[in-house]
Amino acid sequence: MKTNYQSYMKSLQNHFTEEAWRQFQAYLRNLVDTLEEANISQEQADHTLEGIKEYILGYATELPNQQQISFHQALTLIEEIGSPQEIIRELNPTITTDNEQTKFCPECGAKMPLNDIYCKSCGKNTTIPSRTFSPVKQWIIDRPNTAGMILSFGLAMVATIIVGILILIGISRGAEISIQMDFGFVLLACLFLAAVGMAIGWIINSLYGDYISFRKRYEQVAEFFEERYLSGQILFVIGLWIYGIYGIMYRNNITNSYDGNPAAAFIFLLAPLYLILILGLNPSPSSDEFTYYQLLKLRGKSSQQVSTRLLDFNKIAVAVIIILAFSWHLFLFPKAEQTAWFAVPGYVIGILALAMVNGLYYSYQYSWRHLRKVNINL
Amino acid sequence: MAAKKRDYTSYIGRSLSDLLILGLLQEEEDLSGYLIIKKIRKISEGSIKFRAGTIYPRIEKLYDKGLLTKSVVDETSNGNDAVRQTSTYSLSKLGLQRLQEKSMEWYFLQHKIATILPPMEELQ
Numbered sequence: 001m002k003t004n005y006q007s008y009m010k011s012l013q014n015h016f017t018e019e020a021w022r023q024f025q026a027y028l029r030n031l032v033d034t035l036e037e038a039n040i041s042q043e044q045a046d047h048t049l050e051g052i053k054e055y056i057l058g059y060a061t062e063l064p065n066q067q068q069i070s071f072h073q074a075l076t077l078i079e080e081i082g083s084p085q086e087i088i089r090e091l092n093p094t095i096t097t098d099n100e101q102t103k104f105c106p107e108c109g110a111k112m113p114l115n116d117i118y119c120k121s122c123g124k125n126t127t128i129p130s131r132t133f134s135p136v137k138q139w140i141i142d143r144p145n146t147a148g149m150i151l152s153f154g155l156a157m158v159a160t161i162i163v164g165i166l167i168l169i170g171i172s173r174g175a176e177i178s179i180q181m182d183f184g185f186v187l188l189a190c191l192f193l194a195a196v197g198m199a200i201g202w203i204i205n206s207l208y209g210d211y212i213s214f215r216k217r218y219e220q221v222a223e224f225f226e227e228r229y230l231s232g233q234i235l236f237v238i239g240l241w242i243y244g245i246y247g248i249m250y251r252n253n254i255t256n257s258y259d260g261n262p263a264a265a266f267i268f269l270l271a272p273l274y275l276i277l278i279l280g281l282n283p284s285p286s287s288d289e290f291t292y293y294q295l296l297k298l299r300g301k302s303s304q305q306v307s308t309r310l311l312d313f314n315k316i317a318v319a320v321i322i323i324l325a326f327s328w329h330l331f332l333f334p335k336a337e338q339t340a341w342f343a344v345p346g347y348v349i350g351i352l353a354l355a356m357v358n359g360l361y362y363s364y365q366y367s368w369r370h371l372r373k374v375n376i377n378l
Numbered sequence: 379m380a381a382k383k384r385d386y387t388s389y390i391g392r393s394l395s396d397l398l399i400l401g402l403l404q405e406e407e408d409l410s411g412y413l414i415i416k417k418i419r420k421i422s423e424g425s426i427k428f429r430a431g432t433i434y435p436r437i438e439k440l441y442d443k444g445l446l447t448k449s450v451v452d453e454t455s456n457g458n459d460a461v462r463q464t465s466t467y468s469l470s471k472l473g474l475q476r477l478q479e480k481s482m483e484w485y486f487l488q489h490k491i492a493t494i495l496p497p498m499e500e501l502q
Binding site: 031044047048050051052054055057058059061080081082084086087090091 | 392429464
């Protein structure tokens, strides 16, 4: 379709309150997907979307004092505009669609019967605007070759995990690691960490949320990558990389002891310092285009503070675990000759830590909706 | 017995939708799609509720067929100086001709249907 969704969505967003926009955006997403599935001509789809825009703007024009469209008004508007199935039936009567009156969950965009209160997918009460749910991020409009990206990502992840497991098995059975191999070993181990963490996050997401249901939810997959990398995992890998380089230097007798060696002390401190700096200064754009900084955003000014704090929790946890891992390693292996196996405990801890943090973070982030559902039902 | 007040929109097919749009635009010129939907809803006392998602493609089709004319006008929001452009529609000559033809057909059909159905006074 020719419609530029980015400017289309932007032109509408300002007329809605945050909660209302989330609801309406979910509806629009579903409508566009349905139009695409039904092979509606570009011209017809454009007319439909332009018509909806006109209708919304006409509605907003009538609101007094530049009021924004509220959540309940958005629900009414969606009903007035019609479900995607009704629209498809009008545009192409040869297409048979189910007659059930549907609406769309404002949280996850799942289709649900009009009269249902709770979304079966995420548990949100769709009749009560809530300020406690994480925001739906900006819709990824252009949709690059996401399927190819997912495939290559998945293959790389599986391959890395296999290689990592083989290396760990080799080490546990007494394989020698030469000095020349260390660099590659550190690289592989770091990749292994990232891959395991991602795999665990992926599985947990699949179990607890619909964000990683790949079919027709590419924008959420993109969000998955974004969150994964921006929420500290890459920093975690970088920290371990520095840890590994420090270990190699130590092992090669660049430094004979940690105490009193400024270069080694500097490298040792570099990783957490780097983490703190990056975590503190890295700006994070939010869905309402309000950019905030990691350390400053602890006081959230909107409903996004909940998910924001989860991200903070994750990053702080990663930083603490890295520092603990360094301390633990230095405590156990203070001498240069004892560092031949320096990587193994560090990496084991790293893997477990990353898995735990990922698991905690994602299971918490995605299962809290389910917990909330339980609370509501109680 | 009076008919129940409910939404009869599903009874309205494409041709009747077109007829209603043309009929409304004969009464009032330069209406936006939004106002067409609102006015039909109001006049029918809520019995006919056109969906915005379906009615705009119909209006555009009528325009493509030359039954409507379109003009773009500036519109301001309540309490807001911001101006936005919106399309308004009026009946063309061809549209008026089609309205008359289709109205005749509709009344004819309505009369025929009435001869088949039981008389109103027999309904309880």
